Amino acid sequence: MTPTTTAPRRQSPARRRVLDTASALFYAEGIHTVGIDRIIAEAGVAKATFYHHFPSKDDLVCAYLREQIDQLRQQVVPQGATPEEKIAFVFEGVGEITCRPGFRGCAFINAAAEYPDPGHPVRRVVADFRGWFKGLLEELLAAAGHPDPRRTAVMLMTLRDGLTVAGALDDPAEARPAVHAAVTRLIGSGD
Amino acid sequence: MTPTTTAPRRQSPARRRVLDTASALFYAEGIHTVGIDRIIAEAGVAKATFYHHFPSKDDLVCAYLREQIDQLRQQVVPQGATPEEKIAFVFEGVGEITCRPGFRGCAFINAAAEYPDPGHPVRRVVADFRGWFKGLLEELLAAAGHPDPRRTAVMLMTLRDGLTVAGALDDPAEARPAVHAAVTRLIGSGD
DNA sequence: CCCAAGGTAGACAGACCTGTCTGGTAAAGT
DNA sequence: ACTTTACCAGACAGGTCTGTCTACCTTGGG
Numbered sequence: 001m002t003p004t005t006t007a008p009r010r011q012s013p014a015r016r017r018v019l020d021t022a023s024a025l026f027y028a029e030g031i032h033t034v035g036i037d038r039i040i041a042e043a044g045v046a047k048a049t050f051y052h053h054f055p056s057k058d059d060l061v062c063a064y065l066r067e068q069i070d071q072l073r074q075q076v077v078p079q080g081a082t083p084e085e086k087i088a089f090v091f092e093g094v095g096e097i098t099c100r101p102g103f104r105g106c107a108f109i110n111a112a113a114e115y116p117d118p119g120h121p122v123r124r125v126v127a128d129f130r131g132w133f134k135g136l137l138e139e140l141l142a143a144a145g146h147p148d149p150r151r152t153a154v155m156l157m158t159l160r161d162g163l164t165v166a167g168a169l170d171d172p173a174e175a176r177p178a179v180h181a182a183v184t185r186l187i188g189s190g191d
Numbered sequence: 192m193t194p195t196t197t198a199p200r201r202q203s204p205a206r207r208r209v210l211d212t213a214s215a216l217f218y219a220e221g222i223h224t225v226g227i228d229r230i231i232a233e234a235g236v237a238k239a240t241f242y243h244h245f246p247s248k249d250d251l252v253c254a255y256l257r258e259q260i261d262q263l264r265q266q267v268v269p270q271g272a273t274p275e276e277k278i279a280f281v282f283e284g285v286g287e288i289t290c291r292p293g294f295r296g297c298a299f300i301n302a303a304a305e306y307p308d309p310g311h312p313v314r315r316v317v318a319d320f321r322g323w324f325k326g327l328l329e330e331l332l333a334a335a336g337h338p339d340p341r342r343t344a345v346m347l348m349t350l351r352d353g354l355t356v357a358g359a360l361d362d363p364a365e366a367r368p369a370v371h372a373a374v375t376r377l378i379g380s381g382d
Numbered sequence: 383c384c385c386a387a388g389g390t391a392g393a394c395a396g397a398c399c400t401g402t403c404t405g406g407t408a409a410a411g412t
Numbered sequence: 413a414c415t416t417t418a419c420c421a422g423a424c425a426g427g428t429c430t431g432t433c434t435a436c437c438t439t440g441g442g
Contacts, residue, residue, distance in 0.1 A: 032223040046420040113304035116220050155369045161356040162349030178346045237390045
């Protein structure tokens with residue numbers, strides 16, 4: 001059989017345009033409030049083309065969230081750094097994002113608020129993100145020789161969630177230094 | 192003029208039924224997904240009656256959230272307790288709620304996820320809640336003689352937000368003890 | 383006895399939603 | 413030259429949404 005490169009698979013520009021438009025609109029205005037008609041109009045794509053690439057709106061929502069995960073995964077942490085520095089780097093990134101102009105909170109937390117059923121495909125993508133992120137923190141803590149990586153990872157995850165919420169609903173510049181101090185203290189002291 | 196008691200103003204049973212039904216549905220399933228028709232059907236109320244008490248759906252949503260604030264406000268903290276104990280009591284309550292069966296996160300965070308415009312009346316109620324809660328924490332910290340009440344209140348708020356998110360999306364029993372430990376350490380040590 | 387207030391029941395308008403379908407165009411591979 | 417694939421344009425169906433309106437009932441106070 002022909003190799004049929006599975007990995008790159010040059011995606012169509014129409015699909016790319018739809019996904020970009022939908023991502024921006026979903027994040028900025030919410031998922032249920034943004035209709036298909038609006039997405040295809042702003043993406044400049046025919047309705048049939050849209051439904052050719054995404055069988056349903058839920059598929060589009062899942063693709064939007066999965067791409068968010070991929071983008072976060074590709075944010076490389078500095079190579080020759082200690083685990084503690086890598087954790088600090090990750091939180092530096094979170095803190096920086098929360099202060100950016102269009103910030104409206106964590107895309108996954110917001111999506112989960114609109115999909116109450118935990119078994120829904122969208123919620124499963126949300127769970128994937130949280131599992132991945134928490135696992136990453138736990139690995140880094142273990143590599144740093146932390147005595148209780150699991151428990152501390154949960155703590156760091158809580159700080160991240162709180163920081164994103166505060167960045168969306170309160171003054172972002174106020175929560176950032178407080179969380180920064182808490183993180184450095186958490187990964188510094190053993191207990 | 193007649194006294195016309197402004198404070199209690201015995202509210203009609205129909206309005207009460209609508210508000211109870213809407214509160215349960217909005218919290219459990221989200222706001223945009225629950226329609227007026229469903230609310231009045233489950234509340235056993237005519238449509239004209241509904242629109243007599245609530246001029247629009249947004250008014251109902253605001254009333255739902257404002258009542259949530261009122262209920263939280265009335266949760267009295269123990270009288271003869273130190274400020275530190277009062278803070279611990281408040282967080283004990285939050286931790287307990289996150290472990291309850293129907294828990295689906297913070298009603299205000301979820302509502303804000305569905306209303307992107309910060310100037311919207313719903314968002315203003317959300318801001319009222321956050322201002323009140325953070326102010327309460329700051330007062331208690333100041334009463335406890337904490338050196339930096341404002342900054343620590345922000346920190347505690349972040350922990351609360353993270354705890355509610357984790358309670359809704361992860362295993363509630365895992366985040367609770369971690370946050371509990373962090374809170375006791377925060378209000379214990381001065382810095 | 384009358385009448386106003388608050389309630390019920392349900393039709394209706396106008397907009398918007400997702401998803402399907404028809405029909406036509408353009409480019410690329412075989 | 414033929415066929416497949418991707419794309420555009422837009423009508424259409426069937427449902428749901430908010431909000432208005434008409435019409436009738438019931439109950440209690442003056």
